[in-house]
Amino acid sequence: MRIAGTGIGQGVATGRVALMPEPLATPSDAQSTIGVEAEKARSVESLGRVARALEERGATAGGTARDVLEAQAMMAEDPTLSDSIDELLGQGKTAERAVSEAFAAFRDQLAAMGGYLGERAADLDDVAQRVIADLLGVPAPGVPELDEPFVLVARDLAPADTALLDLDKVLALVTSDGGPTSHTAILAREKSIVAIVGAADALSLDEGQTVVVDAAAGVVVADPSADEVASAEARIAERAALVDAPATPGALADGTAVPLLANLGSSKAAQAAADGGAEGVGLFRTEFLFLDAGGSAPTIEEQRAHYVELLEAFPGKKVVVRLLDAGADKPLAFLNDAHEENPALGLRGLRALRVSEDILREQLTALAEADKRTSADLWVMAPMVSTVEETEYIVGLSKELGLKTAGIMVEVPSIALMADKVFETADFASIGTNDLTQYTLAADRLLGSVASFQDPWHPAVLRLVGEVGASGARASKPVGICGEAAADPLLAVVLVGLGATTLSMSPSALADVRASLARYTLDEARRLAETALAASGAAEARAAVTAALESLKETHS
Template sequence: MTRSIHETAVAAVLRGTPVVPGVGYAKSIRPGPRPTIATDAAVIPESERESQLASFQRAAATVADRLGDRAACASGAASEVLAANAAMARDRGWLAAASKLIASGSSANAATAGATDKFATMFTKLGGLMAERVTDLRDVRDRVIAELVGAPEPGVPTPAVPSILLADDLAPADTAGLDPSLILGLATSLGGPTSHTAIIARQLGIPCVVAVAGLDDVPADVDILIDGSTGDITVAPDPAQAEAAVDAHRADAAKVARWAGPGATSDGHRIDVLANVQDGASAQSAASNTAAEGVGLFRTELCFLDRDTEPTVSEQTHIYSEVLDAFAGRKVVIRTLDAGSDKPLRFANHPDEANPALGVRGIRIAAHDSGILDRQLDAIAAAAVTSQAQPWVMAPMIATAAEAESFAGKVRERGLTPGVMIEVPAAALLAEQILTHVEFLSIGTNDLAQYTMAADRQSADLAALTDPWQPAVLHLVARTAAAGTAVTKPVGVCGEAAADPLLACVLAGLGITSLSCAAAAVSSVGAKLASVSLDDCRRAAAAALATADPAAARAAAAAILR
C-alpha cells in the first residue's frame, strides 16, 4: 500500500517557486474550514424574502466595514488589497445580482453563492488580472455567508505557538492579517511569484514559497523546514540539520540588521536602495524603521479605489504631502494613478472590455478622461510646493514614445520631473526613443514578466513563466538599462524583483541604478549589495543572461555571488 507523505520516516523535500527569502522551522498549520454553502433549491416564501434581503444587506455591509477598518489600520500592499476587497463587498453589480436571486425565491445564503458564481465565471473567462479576483470574490462570499449563519469569520487561525502555514491558496485578506511572529513561513500549492499573497508576504517579511507540487498531501501538525531562497519545503527534516539551518539564517539576519546604508557594492558603486509605499503611514514607517534612501514607488491608488467620487485636488494634496514630508529632502518617485483592469474606479466610467488586462488601464484612462490625470498632477505640484520637495513623477502602462512625450509635457508644465514605467515589452524595446522625452525610467517587473511571457501571474501552472528570473525578462531589463546608460539617465526597478537580494545584485550588474522594494526587504537587499563587488554583479548578470530558464539563471548567479 502506498504510504502518505506524513507517514514516511525519512525527510521528503518538495520544491516550489521561491518568493520571499528566509528560513523557518516549526509545526505546520492549515486554514480552518470555510462555511457551508447552501446548495438546496428550496424556494423561500414571498413573505420571508424581504427579511432575507435585509439579512444579506446587513451581512455584506458588516463584511465590507470590517475589511475597510483593517485596510485603514494596514499599509502598503496589504492596505490596497483589503480596501479592494471591501469595495468588492460593496460592489453594486454583485449586490444587485444577489438581491435579484433573493427576490426570485433564493435564500440569502444561496443568493450570495449564486451571485458569486456568476461573477467568478465572468472573471475567469476574461482571464488575466480579472481572473485573479476570483479568489478575492470567493473569500468575500465566505465571509458574508459566515456572517449570515453566525459562524466564526473564516480564514487562517491564530496559532498558539510559532508555525508554518500551508495552504492550497490564500485570499489576500487572509495574508494581510498574518502575524510574522507566529507565522514563520508560508507555502502554497497555487499562486505565482507576483500574486497578491506573495507581495504581501514580502511586505511582512515572511519566508514564502508558492506553486509547491505535492503540498496538498502534507497535513497539519508535522515538522516543516521552509527555505524561501531555494524554494525547498522539507517535511519531517532531521531536527539537528533544521536547527542548524535556522541558526545560519539568524546569523545572516543579524548582519542584515546592522546595514545602515547607503546602497553600494563592496567596491563603492552606488545603487540607491529605496522603499515602495502607498500612503503617509507606510512612508513614515519606512523612513523611521529602515535605511531606505527615499521612495522609488509611491502607489497613489489607495485614495481612489474605495471612492464613489473622485478625491478632490485638496484631498490628494494632503495625502501626497504626507509622503513627501516623511522623506523630506530625499528622492520620492510618485506613480500616477494605476487603475483599471483588476482595480476599476467607480467614477471613471470604465468601458466593458473583453480583456481588461490588455485594455484601458494606467495612463490609458487619460485618453478617455484627461481631467483625472490633470487634477492628480495639479495635486502633486501643490504638495511639492508645500513640502518644498521636487518629486519625480512617472506614468504606468506606457507603450509608445508618443505617450511618453505627451505625459512628460504635462509634468514639465507643473515644474516636476517626468519619467515612465517600463511594464510593456514594447516600451522596453523602444527605451532609447522614450528616453528622449523623459528624465528617468522605472521597470515594473511584475507586469513586464506577465506581458513578456503571456502568462497570468496568478496561475500556479504558469508560475515558472512569471518568475522574474526568466532570461527573456532579464534581457528586456538589460536592454532598458543600457538605453539609460547611453544617455546618462537613471533606470530603476520597482517591481518585486528588486526585493530579492540575489536578483538585486544581478540587476545592478545589468546597469540598474536604483532598487525600490517593500520596506521589510530594504535591509536585506542593501546588505547583500554591500557584500559583493560590481564586477561580481556583472559576472552574475552575464551568467544569468546566458541561461535558458529561471532555475538555471538563479543557480548561475548564486554560484558567483554566494
C-alpha cells in the same frame, strides 16, 4: 522527515504546524431525509452560532475589523436571506444546500453590481462557508485562528486568505502547490515571510507537529532534533541582527552606489520606511487616494495634504510618485466604466488619464504645490506608457504644471525597445517588472492558469531591461526598477548588472537586498547578467546564475 520544495528568500523559522482546512465542496442537491422542520431548525441554529462567533471576533478585533465582522454577523441572520433559505428548504433541500444556494444568489447579485458591492460579495462567501462548515461539523475554511504563532501549511493560498493573514501569528508558510511565482511566493517576498512553496509532501505534516522551515535550503524538517532547532534559532537571531543593523546606503562590494528605495501605497507608511533605511521612495502608488475617495476624484487640496505628508518624511531625498494607475486590477469607475474584453490591454494607466485630462491636471497641480512646500526631491512618472508620443505628452504636461523631474514607467515591451528615443525627452525611466513580464510573455498576471509564465527571470524580460539600462547609461539618465523583481536578492544583482541604477521594493525586502548587493562588484554583477541573458528560459536563468554564484564564492574565499 525532510520535505523538499522551492524556498523563497533566505530565511529560516521553527514552530508548530497549523493546517489550512480545505475549501468546502458545494453541498449536494440530494433531498433531505429528516424533513423540512428539522432542516429549518438546523439552519437557524448554525446561522445563529456563526453570527455569534463573528460578533465575538469583532469585539476582540475592534476598530474597522469590528464593523466588517459585525456586518458579516448581520448577513448571517439577514431576514431576506432567511426567507430565501426557508423557501429552498420547503422544496425538500438539505440545510447545507439551501444555505449554499441562498447565499450564492445574493452573492451573484452583489458581484454583478461591481465596485464596493463586489467586495461585499467576498464577505458573503466567507459567511456562507462558515455556516456550511458549522452544519457539516468541520472546521471553517480559511486561515486558522490560533493564539500562538504557527507555521501555516496549505495546498496554496488565495489572495482572500492572505489578506486576512495576521502576520504576527505566521512564522512561515509552506504550500504543497504553487511555484516561485504563486501568490503565496509573492506575498512571502513582499512581507519577508519565510516560505517554501511547491513542497509536494507538505500535506502529510500533522497539525501541531514541530518543524524547521529552511527557505535558504528549500527544505522543511519535520520533528527536528534539538541540534537542528538550536541551529535554526541561531540563524534566526543572526538574521534579526542583520535587519536591526543600522541601514547603510545600498552599494555594491566595489562601492558603486545603488540607492535602495521603498514602494509605498500610502503616506502613512512613509515614516516607517524612512526609519527602516529606505533612501527615498521609488514608487508611490496614488490609487488609494482615489479608491478611498469613493465614486469621485479627490480634490486638489485633499491630494496635496497627502502628498505633503509623504514628502515631509523624506526631506532632501528622492520621492517618485506614480500618477494614478487605474486599470485591469484596480478599476476606478470615474476614469473608465466601460466593460472591456481585455482590460490589461485596454484604456488604463496614462491612456485613461489622457481621456480625463482634468483629473490628470489636478493631480499634477496638487503634486507641484506639495513639492513647493517641502524639501523632498519630487519626481513624477506615468504608468502604462507605450509610445514615444505619450512620453512627450506627459513629460511636457508635467513641466508645464511646474514639476521639475518627469519620467515614465517601462511596463510595455514597445517602450522598452524605444528606450533611446524615450530618454531624448524623459528625465528618467522606472521599470515595472510585473507588468513588463505580463506583456512580454502575453500572460495575464491575474490568471492562475498562466501564472507559471509570470517570472521576471525570463531572459526575454531581462533583455528588455538591458535595453533600457544601456539607453539610460548612454543618455546619463537614471533607470530604476520598481517591480517585484527588485525584492529578489539574487535577481537584484542581475538587474544592477543590466544597468539599473536604483532599486525600489517593499520596505521589508530592503535588508536582504542590501546584504546581497554588498557581496558583488559591478563587474561581477555584469557577468551574472550576461549569464542570465544567455539562458533559454526563466528557470534556466535562475539556475545558471545560482551556479555562477557558487563558483564566484569559491574564488572569493
